Amino acid sequence: MTVLVTGGAGYIGSHVVRLLRQRGDDVVVVDDLSSGVADNIGDTPLVQLDLSRPEAIDALVTLIGEYEVESVIHIAAKKQVGESAQRPAWYYTENVGGMANLLQAMESAEVNKLMFSSSAATYGNPDVPPGSRMSEDVPSAPISPYGETKLVCEWMMRDAAAAWGLRGVGLRYFNVAGAGWPELGDPTKFNLIPIAIGALAEGKQPVIFGNDYPTADGTCIRDYIHVLDLADAHLAALDYLDREDRDYDVFNVGTGTGSSVSEVLTKIGRTTGYDVQPVIGDRRAGDPADLVADVSRIRDALGWTATRDLAAMVDSAWQAWEPTHGAPAVPPS
Helix, strand or coil, rough: CCEECCCCCCCHHHEEEHHHHHHHCCCEEEEHHHHHHCCHCCCEEEEEECCCCCCCCHHHHHHHHCCCCEEEEEEECCCCHHHHHHHHHHHHHHHHHHHHHHHHHHHCCCCCCCHHHHHHHHHCCCCCCCCCEEECCCCCCCCCCCHHHHHHHHHHHHHHHHHCCEEEEEEEEEEEEEECCHHHHHCCCHHHHHHHHHHHHHCCCEECCCCCCCCCCCCCCCEEEEEEHHHHHHHHHHHHCCCCCCCEEEECCCCCEEEEHHHHHHHHHHHHHCCCCCCCCCCCCCCCCCEEEECHHHHHHHHHCCCCCHHHHHHHHHHHHHHHCCCCCCCCC
16 A cells, blocks of 8 residues: 655654554655655655645646555645734645645545644634643634634545545644654744754743743643654554544544643753743733643544653654754753
């Protein structure tokens, strides 16, 4: 079985590709390399392609036939919330347009298994009691164009299931962190852990956006998931598509345990040796106080649970810092 992985040269995708190949699957990657790195996937076949372009449909049909693709893991997307607010039409073109082209190619090529990388951003700022867990049954009300595009793609997947028999499943993952291998560390500075390590390495202090939330230490609580656990969940969801008894088409992926921003920064200080004295800034609009996944559905239906904790995420992110960003500054003694 050949698995087509879109966005397979990126941070999450490269972990998925490596796990697929380790278990013996044939893999082909499609990536426009706007943020992905070809070296991340070694000798895995790579086709450089922008899925949002009109010519992508025919190119995908040809590729599917050439590599005898039987299933698709769709990760490729633009993923920055702030950027999506500044360029909403472009985000819809890239994310929704790319999904539309992929679905048309799959229908034409008669490939009916799709594992879609969605996001907890589909929930928006939900009105749930503090300390509760976010289940998949909470109404989706995204507050960013990025979250909206992910929700629309979920709708498209369901519509294709009704129209021509697509077997689709989406993973709504929470805050991804860490590295499965040092060379596959997060190359960006858009998530809390690499943002904080990056600031410290430059002789600056990380910023906490608000410390007056209704939480134990006043800082926001989030569910952090190790990227290698997340990649493993992709494989479990892909295998789920072979079953006839598929009661659900969307699953949360997290640990079910929340960590506050302050707790994460404390752990970073202990791991790196830096003296972490965060700067307290104003709250950011739309930040919920507490957002933690209810992971009972994926546990019960797929038999999958996360196995790595926050310490493993921070430790592996630090070990990956030099391979992906260059040598950090010398920490204070």
